[in-house]
Amino acid sequence: MPTITIDGKNYQAEEQENLLSVCLTAGINLPYFCWHPAMGSVGACRQCAVIEYKNTDDKHGRLVMSCMTQVREGGIYSVDATRARQFRGGIIENLMTNHPHDCPVCEEGGECHLQDMTEMSGHTMRRFRGRKRTHRNQYLGPFINHEMNRCIACYRCTRFYRDYAGGTDLQPLARNNQVYFGRHEDGLLENGFSGNLVEVCPTGVFTDKTFSKHFVRKWDLQSAPSVCEHCAVGCNTAPGARAPGNGKDPILRRVVNLYNRDINGYFLCDRGRFGYDYVNSEKRIKNVLVACEKNIISSTAAPGERIHGEIHPEPAVKHLARHLAEVQQGRRRLIGIGSPRSSLENNFALRELVGKNNFFSGLSARDLQLLQLVDRTQRDARIHCPTTPEIESADAILILGEDIDNTAPRVALAVRQAARNRQKRQAQQLQIPLWQDASVRQLRVEASPIFFIGLEKPRLADITSATLLGTPEQTALFADSIAQLILGDDTGARKLAPDCRAQVEQVANTLRQAENPLIISGCGSRSSDIIHCAGKIAATLADTSSSPCSLYLACPEVNSLGLTQFFPAGEGDLEQLAHTLEIHSGTPCTLIVLENDLYRRADRHTVERIFNSADAVILIDTLLNNTARHADLIFPAAATAESQGTYINSQGTAQRFYAVCEGASYIQESWRWLVDAANFCKQKSPQLATIAAWRHSMDLSEALAANFHQFEVLEKIGPDENYRLNGLKIARQSHRYSGRTALGAKAQVAELPPHPDPDAPMTFSMEGIQSPAMTPLSAHIWSPGWNSNQSIIKFQQEINGHRLGVRGSVPIRRQPQPLPEWQLAASVPAKTSKTLTAVPLYRLFGSGELSVGAAAIASVTDIPFAQISREDAQRLDVTAGDIGQLQLGGESHTVEIRISDAQPPGTVGVPSGLPGLETLAALLPAPAQLERRSDREPGETP
């Protein structure tokens, strides 16, 4: 470790580190623009200049760019030297000559790195009297606003967008003083990580358009650590909320990234960043709804559907309590249906209320089996669930049948970084430090081996060494022969077509030779064979190298793996529920559906069987959906940002999220509705008395820890509500939070005390600990002089290290179990002339159930479509753009026909969960028929 001297003080620096990182780690405020902790240095902005002295006799020294200077043993530097300060002041003055001076009307104002650095460099008055260079803006879609005049040409945006995220449609255009960062023409930024430009851009060129619609300054947002609920990666987020001052504005205003080294680092995908707006959607359930006894005109509602009206919560909860009382007297059955998108606490509360045997997963048998297989595979001692930095350092990656670009986007971004590992190794051999970003990227080295075997050509295709496209069955076949080849057995491979065989052999050889191979698969193909194969390959690789092999299995939803822990193999699916309900049809039955739309989970027939056998359906949910149409009573459930709980992500990591704000109107956590009902019961069984005694979210976490050995870690991942730091709670609001005595003054001029938080040691006010350095529970990332999110470097143990303080995410402890015995069954593809196999396709915008409720995401979501191969199109006599009728599982849907060369013949790709086709999600893969619609009326759109 070299010892260096900065302004007369000695510091220990990491070997080969650049001086800027060392200064920032040491807490020295040194301005910079183009350097980014995840992207290294390019020395473009000249802002981080310092003086380097030859030796102690050298009194003059020379100016160097600290981000481009490697520290050397005994190096003497000065950040404070007048010459360095003047130089930095001059640079910022030059950068500001063209600045439009529109901070008051800039969304970045108050969290702007340019503002911070200008202040830091001491430039206050504009001396330049010339004219400002100006640019026209572009329309970049519904997510990102473009204001090009604010640009300081640091190149961070294109370095992130093109080099880091693999986008192609954002470019530096024109030259010298006129350089322009934009697209070749107006249009939506295509890359699924475009939202990060908002945080990457040090000024206000790229700002969050959805946030701007209900904009408030950063200091006016209250925040708490949360977890993104839009996929199973479990990225950490810091949602920002502010109470409306007119009763109409939304409470939740935006989502920004919250650094977690092991999961999301500095970046979120666009679904996670912009999907928050579902909370403010028109479909949001805010009050208790009850089915009205009015007649419904049959043309507007299907049989069995109800219309609802608002009621006060008290009679509704009493109604539920009456059902609970009848259950205790044995006059009624109570069935609970859980949800993979609800927290462990909510699912557990329902399970305790209805009893273990009456609790069902709310998933079809196929989905639950897939998840149980994922769980079982991860339990094998030879399998290791990799963190994001581990994915980034893998030297060979095989992606099996999982469209991670759309089902686990943050993992795809990590895979993209792994493609550079050979380049990085070459750089190390040439003694080029890895932070020398431009130099390392210039090295002409073959990309690290990344193989994709799956259905649809991935966005990652530009970095994959080989892409094998095929049906899920073919994928399993390829994967199985790879597993065999690793063991030296080529019987499987010999059956493949020669070109496939060569590729399969290449994959097997590369994986066998890799030091740090990684297999990625998941539930996306809805094929257990593929997961079995992935497990088999990983286990075989682990056997040959005698160390655990990394295997990332992507789950479909935020708490899928958590929900799975409640059910032993072969129990708890919806088909089973339909069956049991029909057997015990004698006693009346109340069905409590927890945050779940059953029509997305199982086929219509099974769901209708369930609804027909239940004589009361009670739904607790956030958004109105198809299930809500059949509910007798609907309770409003809190969204993730409004509640506290725990999610288990695909890696098996338990993460606690905290309420950022209180839900509007009568919204509260689902478990609280159940506890309220239990409290209204006069006679309480011991079980009901336990439930009625729950007051805090942590009571449930503790009960979970006591009941399930997997969840013992839940007690450790965050303090309970009695925790105090220096005798204080942690403040959700910043110390600059404004309008405290005016915000609610229209309704009532007397100030009311802030809402108490019964669940977390946090306040819904400015009172308490506000420093993110003191506790990771503080999500308001701010440091004096560092108002932007760049201040996160102040709260890391070292640059790119863990966040200071106790980590809030811990892997759950599962009993180790070896992989199940399994052999790939020879598949016999049954084909009739007109039958195709419908296979699921995934879309970043559209496949997420909640995120499509966000207005901006809904505006870019595709229309219902079905994708077929060119061969099938000829056979069916359809052309691209035709309107077709898709027959699947007894349902018929109007779709636009699309033709793709990559679509395997004999299959039809159906977008999973896309609005309009959401009921098909549970059926895929399944035989389907597609034909051109002949009865299309003029002017009709699909």
Place this chain on the structure above:
Amino acid sequence: MIASQLRSMWLVFRHLFRRNATVQYPEEKPYLAPRYRGRIVLTRDPDGEERCVACNLCAAACPPDCIALQKTEDEDGRWRPAWFRINFSRCIMCGLCEDACPTYAIQLTPDFEMCEYDRQNMVYEKEDLLISGPGKYHDYSFYRIAGKAVAGKKKGEAEQESKPVEIKSLNL
């Protein structure tokens, strides 16, 4: 002792012949300088448009936190407060909001006569605050200087701005 009392009586007696300092308020109003810090108003720019751009700086500067507002963006591209509220029952007339305002929108006026029987009436909304004139600063218009394009002022038309760069030309 006696001397002191006599001196006091003499002083009081002398005051009988002094001019009255008390003004017959409210019939007679004292002179207040134009920069007196009294009731707060929101002003308009010389073109008659609202000056407030809802930047929130006044709210951030306000020591008793008695200002709250919500930004909205109109079709003309201008930022405006959708609502703007000052709780005068909390206001301490310190004038920091005026200092903080980058557009001269918020100004304090020489009016302090704000008495209400009901405290709720001390809560002023935008329609109560907005006046039709420019207040103390007659000529200033934020959007003429700042680079943001609004209706009637395209890119490159603000003060000290050159014409927008044509990206696709050679720009030699």
